[in-house]
Amino acid sequence: MDRFETMRLFVRIVERRSFTLAASDLDLPRSTATQAIKRLETRLGVRLLQRTTRHVSPTLDGEAYHRRCVAILADIEDAEAAFVDARPTGMLRVDMHGTLARTFVLPALPEFLARYPGLRVHLGEGDRWVDLVREGVDCVLRVGDLHDSSMVGRRLAMLExxxxxxxxxxxxxxxxxxxxxxxxxxxxxxxxxxxxxxxxxxxxxxxxxxxxxxxxxxxxxxxxxxxxxxxxxxxxxxxxxxxxxxxxxxxxxxxxxxxxxxxPSPVSLLYPQSRQLSPRVRVFIDWVSETFRARAGDGVRMS
Structure with missing residues (x-):
C-alpha cells in the first residue's frame, strides 16, 4: 500500500470511526488496514488514532494529519479529473427516497453503469437524516428546502x-x-x-x-x-x-x-463541504441532472 492509498485509508477510518467499516468501504482486509495504520504511525512517530473496542477517534495529531490528507487527496483527484480519458472508478454510495429512486433514477441506472463501467453503486433508501461523513455516504438526493449548512447542495429540478x-x-x-x-x-x-x-x-x-x-x-x-x-x-x-x-x-x-x-418542491443533491467533489459524485450529478431533464413536463420542472 503506497502513501496515497494509506492516506485514503486513514481519512476513511476517521470518517467512519471504524477500522472494519473503512476497510470494507475500500475492499481491504481489516488486518491490512490495521497494519497499514501501524506502519504510518511508526513512520510519522506520532499516535494518530485513539482505539477502544467500540470506537476509533483521531488524536490532536490525527486531526491535523487528517486535514492535510483531505487537502492533498482533493488536489490529486482534481489533477486526475482534468484528463479527458480519466474515468471514475470504485464504489459510489448514494442515499435517496425509495419512490424518487424507483420513479426517476432506477429506470435509467443501467445506462449510467454502462457509461461508467468502473463504478459500483450502493443505493440507500429512506427519509431519515443521514450523516454522510460518519456513514460513508458520498451524496444524498433529497426533496424539500435545504437547511443543513454543512452540506453543499445542487438543485436539480422542481417537483409539482x-x-x-x-x-x-x-x-x-x-x-x-x-x-x-x-x-x-x-x-x-x-x-x-x-x-x-x-x-x-x-x-x-x-x-x-x-x-x-x-x-x-x-x-x-x-x-x-x-x-x-x-x-x-x-x-x-x-x-x-x-x-x-x-x-x-x-x-x-x-x-x-x-x-x-x-x-413545488426542490430536488437537490447534497454532499459534505468537508469533501472535495470526487469524480464519482461529479459524473453522478451530471447524469442525474440529465435524468430529471428528460422527464421535464411529467410533473417535473427544471430549476
Whole structure:
C-alpha cells in the first residue's frame, strides 16, 4: 500500500470511526488496514488514532494529519479529473427516497453503469437524516428546502405538488372549492424530519403563500404511509404529483383545489463541504441532472 492509498485509508477510518467499516468501504482486509495504520504511525512517530473496542477517534495529531490528507487527496483527484480519458472508478454510495429512486433514477441506472463501467453503486433508501461523513455516504438526493449548512447542495429540478384525498373521504366531508371550505376537514399529519412537527398544508394564491394547519387523526413520518392513508380516506394530503399520478388517473385519489396548488418542491443533491467533489459524485450529478431533464413536463420542472 503506497502513501496515497494509506492516506485514503486513514481519512476513511476517521470518517467512519471504524477500522472494519473503512476497510470494507475500500475492499481491504481489516488486518491490512490495521497494519497499514501501524506502519504510518511508526513512520510519522506520532499516535494518530485513539482505539477502544467500540470506537476509533483521531488524536490532536490525527486531526491535523487528517486535514492535510483531505487537502492533498482533493488536489490529486482534481489533477486526475482534468484528463479527458480519466474515468471514475470504485464504489459510489448514494442515499435517496425509495419512490424518487424507483420513479426517476432506477429506470435509467443501467445506462449510467454502462457509461461508467468502473463504478459500483450502493443505493440507500429512506427519509431519515443521514450523516454522510460518519456513514460513508458520498451524496444524498433529497426533496424539500435545504437547511443543513454543512452540506453543499445542487438543485436539480422542481417537483409539482398536489392536494388530494380519496373519493370516499370527499363524499363524507365534501369537496372544498375555496380555502374557507377547509373548515371541518382533517389532514393526514406529515411530520418534518428536520423539526419533528407536522408540516402545514400550503396553498399559492394571488396574495401569496397561505399555510393552513388542519386537525389530524393520524400522523406519519413516511411518504409511502402518507399516501396509503390518503387512499384509505383518512384525510387530505399534499404530495408530489409524480407520487400519486397513477392514483389520480385511476380515480383512487382526487385532486382538490387545483387552482390553489402547493409550492413545488426542490430536488437537490447534497454532499459534505468537508469533501472535495470526487469524480464519482461529479459524473453522478451530471447524469442525474440529465435524468430529471428528460422527464421535464411529467410533473417535473427544471430549476
Amino acid at each position: 405538488e398536489v392536494t388530494c384525498a380519496s373519493p370516499d373521504y370527499l363524499a363524507r366531508h365534501g369537496t372544498p372549492q375555496s380555502l374557507a371550505d377547509l373548515d371541518g376537514h382533517v389532514a393526514i399529519g406529515f411530520l418534518s424530519t428536520a423539526t419533528g412537527s407536522i408540516i402545514p398544508l400550503e396553498f399559492m394564491e394571488a396574495g401569496g403563500l397561505r399555510q393552513v394547519t388542519l386537525p389530524s387523526v393520524v400522523s406519519v413520518a413516511g411518504a409511502e404511509t402518507n399516501t396509503a392513508l390518503a387512499r384509505l380516506g383518512l384525510g387530505l394530503t399534499q404530495v408530489p404529483r409524480y407520487h400519486v399520478a397513477a392514483d389520480l388517473a385511476a380515480g383512487r385519489l382526487v385532486e382538490v383545489l387545483p387552482d390553489l396548488p402547493p409550492r
